[in-house]
Amino acid sequence: MSRVKTEAVPRRLHLNVNILHSGFVPSAWRLDDANPRAFVDVNHYVRVAQIAEEGKLDAVFLADNAAIVDQIDFRPITALEPTVLLASIAAATTHIGVIGTASTSYNEPYNIARRFATLDHVSNGRAGWNVVTTADLPSARNFGRDAVPDHAERYQRAAEFTELVKVLWDSWEDDAFVGDKAGGRFVDVSKVHAVGYRGRYFDVQGPLNLPRSPQGHPVVLQAGGSPDGRDLAARHAEAVFSASQSFEESAAYRRDLNARAAAYGRQGVKVLAGLTTIIGSTEAEAVRRRDDLIDQIPWRYSLNRLAGTLGIDVERLKLDEPLPDDLTLPAGGNGNHTFFHATIAQARRHGYTVRELIRSLAGGTGHRVIVGTPEQIADDIERWFNGGAADGFNLMPDALPSGLRDFVDGVVPILRKRGIFRSEYEGTTLREHLGLTRPDHSQSWRKRA
Numbered sequence: 001m002s003r004v005k006t007e008a009v010p011r012r013l014h015l016n017v018n019i020l021h022s023g024f025v026p027s028a029w030r031l032d033d034a035n036p037r038a039f040v041d042v043n044h045y046v047r048v049a050q051i052a053e054e055g056k057l058d059a060v061f062l063a064d065n066a067a068i069v070d071q072i073d074f075r076p077i078t079a080l081e082p083t084v085l086l087a088s089i090a091a092a093t094t095h096i097g098v099i100g101t102a103s104t105s106y107n108e109p110y111n112i113a114r115r116f117a118t119l120d121h122v123s124n125g126r127a128g129w130n131v132v133t134t135a136d137l138p139s140a141r142n143f144g145r146d147a148v149p150d151h152a153e154r155y156q157r158a159a160e161f162t163e164l165v166k167v168l169w170d171s172w173e174d175d176a177f178v179g180d181k182a183g184g185r186f187v188d189v190s191k192v193h194a195v196g197y198r199g200r201y202f203d204v205q206g207p208l209n210l211p212r213s214p215q216g217h218p219v220v221l222q223a224g225g226s227p228d229g230r231d232l233a234a235r236h237a238e239a240v241f242s243a244s245q246s247f248e249e250s251a252a253y254r255r256d257l258n259a260r261a262a263a264y265g266r267q268g269v270k271v272l273a274g275l276t277t278i279i280g281s282t283e284a285e286a287v288r289r290r291d292d293l294i295d296q297i298p299w300r301y302s303l304n305r306l307a308g309t310l311g312i313d314v315e316r317l318k319l320d321e322p323l324p325d326d327l328t329l330p331a332g333g334n335g336n337h338t339f340f341h342a343t344i345a346q347a348r349r350h351g352y353t354v355r356e357l358i359r360s361l362a363g364g365t366g367h368r369v370i371v372g373t374p375e376q377i378a379d380d381i382e383r384w385f386n387g388g389a390a391d392g393f394n395l396m397p398d399a400l401p402s403g404l405r406d407f408v409d410g411v412v413p414i415l416r417k418r419g420i421f422r423s424e425y426e427g428t429t430l431r432e433h434l435g436l437t438r439p440d441h442s443q444s445w446r447k448r449a
Contacts, residue, residue, distance in 0.1 A: 013385050013420045014239075014272060014392025014434060015412075016059045016099065017052045019045055023399035024276045026075045026305075026363045027296035031399055038400070039076035042088050048401045049089045052096055055408035056422050058433040059097030059128060061241070061394060062086060066106055067138035074301045083115050090123035097430030099128035099221060104161040105154055106134060106143045109202055112161075113168035117213045125214030125429035129165075130221045130241065131232070133158050151337075155228035160199045162220065162236045167195050169217045171207030173441050216439040219430050225253070225338035234260030238436055239270040241394045243342040243366050246349065250389040270391040270434060273384065274367035277377055278398045279406040286371045293398060294359055302358045309339050309365045319355040323347050342366035367396060374410030381411070382418060 021039035022029035029036050038044035049060045062082040070077045082100030090098050098119065102112050112129070120127035133154035134140075140148045149157075176191035195206030222229065222237035233240045234257060244250035250273050258268040278293075280286030299319065307314035310323070311330020317323075329340060343366045347357045362369045370377050384390045397403025415421035431438055 010419075011391075012422060012435065013381070013415060014270060015055075015057045015395060015421065016061050016097075016272060016392070017048065017057055017395045017397070017404055018061045018063065018274075019048050019400065020063065020396055021076045021078065021400070023403055024362065024367070024396040025278075025293045025297075025398045026301060027293050028399035028403075029076055030296050031293075031402070033402060034399065036076070039079050042080075042085065044400075045080075045085055046089055046092045048404060049093050049096055049098075051401055051404050051408055053093050055404075055412045056425055057096060057395075057408075058392070059099050059126075059430055060086075060089060061099040061128075061130065062101060063130075064101040064103070064132075065136075065139065066103065066134060067136060067142050069136050069138055071301055071304060074298060083119050086119060086127070087122055090119070090126060095126070095425045095428060095433075097126045097128055097219070097433055098123055099130055099219070099430075101130040101132055101223075103132050103134040103139075104158040105149065106139065107161075109161050109164040110168065110204055110206075110208070113165040113208055114210065116165075116218045117169060117208065117210055120213035120215055120218045121210070125431070127213070127215070128219035128221055128239075128430055130223055131158060131162055131237065132223055151226070152228060155224075155226075155232055157201050159232055159235060160201050162232070164195075164197050164199065164202055164204060166217060166220075166236070167197060168204070168206055168208045169212065170441055171195050172210075172212045174212055174216070177211045212441070215429055215431050216441070219434065219436065223338070225341065229337070230257055230260055233257060233269055234266070235264050237269050239272055239391075239434060241272050241274060242390075243274045243338050243368075244389075245342055245346045245366075245368050247384055247387060247389045249345060250384065251387065254389065254391075272392045272394045273390040274396060275381075275393040276362060276367055276369040276396045276398060277403060277407055277411070278362065278369065278371045279374060279377060279403065279410060280371075281373065283372050283376065286373065289398070290362060290371045294363055297363045299358075302363050303354070305363070305365060306343070306354070306358060309343050311340070317354050320353050322351070322353055323357070339366035362398065374406075374414055377407075378411050378414035378418070381415065382420060385420060 022034055052060055063078055064082050065078050086098040086100050116127055116129045135148055137148055171193050173191035176188050178185045178188050192207050197204045220237050221239045222233040223241040254271045261269050278286055278290045280289055303314050303317050307317055370380055416423050
């Protein structure tokens with residue numbers, strides 16, 4: 001019997017850009033070509049997205065906070081609501097995905113299901129939802145709470161929240177909308193279903209009040225490195241945003257996440273590692289750019305930010321001494337696990353003093369920073385990708401839009417030449433960019449009927 005030989009589809013690198021207002025480095029807004037009002041200027045975000053689309057990146061990503069959690073006397077903050085801003089970006093682009101963060105701690109599933117299904121409709125299938133819980137006290141107080149909900153409780157709520165959002169996305173079958181002018185039949189109501197969802201946290205009748213969106217489900221992403229966060233990702237996420245400082249740490253994280261997903265009967269979850277790039281035509285030029293940016297950050301700002309990440313009093317940090325030995329998870333384990341562990345790992349691995357740690361993080365909070373030429377950065381990306389440490393990267397350029405322009409003009413052509421990144425978009429939806437299938441109508445509403 002003859003056999004048809006099939007060729008495996010080559011694995012492709014995935015690249016997103018996290019539009020952190022003026023850029024990842026806290027002093028980016030002070031550059032000569034920077035706009036201090038960029039954090040609330042829609043044109044700034046649109047321009048960054050257009051550069052990303054020019055480079056054929058998979059998506060733009062927006063983080064979110066429900067409170068002021070940074071030092072606004074020095075730097076801009078995440079201010080604009082992501083889905084509203086992403087709708088504007090979608091209108092000004094044609095292919096690039098639009099991923100927004102929405103917390104399960106201070107929202108309701110029906111509103112989030114509707115908001116992201118709407119974004120998927122208006123973007124013609126380019127939307128993604130980054131599922132997070134919220135661990136800071138200022139946000140809790142903005143929603144009438146005196147304390148942050150317990151870590152385990154936050155993730156239990158998040159798991160039920162995410163399940164219910166997906167059930168709502170399935171409450172219309174794909175062909176429920178008819179639009180038959182001659183027959184006067186608009187919707188086949190037999191294919192629109194109440195969900196009758198009753199769980200521990202939520203009681204929702206449904207159905208959603210709009211048809212199933214172009215992707216079936218907007219892409220579900222997650223960003224949390226704790227065991228509870230990994231379990232949530234394994235159950236529901238199709239990609240994760242991670243924070244790992246070393247190849248070995250990221251590879252172990254990816255193996256663990258894929259094993260957890262397999263235990264739920266799911267295929268592997270794509271790991272998109274956070275990566276800040278500081279690029280120069282020579283290594284010396286890149287180092288100079290980094291130093292110029294860091295020298296414009298007040299030490300008081302960096303110390304306060306690091307102390308907040310570690311959950312300790314700032315007076316415990318001495319610039320020319322190592323971190324204290326007795327550090328434990330912030331708020332008794334109820335704070336941000338991911339950045340705490342990433343920051344500690346960076347300090348311990350290299351034996352850094354506090355001053356050296358702050359410089360290595362470029363004034364940031366736990367994400368990996370590469371300083372070098374386009375060739376050096378492409379080498380690093382290729383090593384992580386081909387070595388199985390990541391499926392791609394969530395880019396956080398030092399400054400925006402200039403740092404992204406340097407990446408698109410300098411690094412992307414090298415990655416294309418090496419055959420690991422696309423030259424053109426091969427589809428029009430975010431799912432197609434990420435190599436994900438469109439979910440079948442699961443009729444999950446039936447389980448709740």
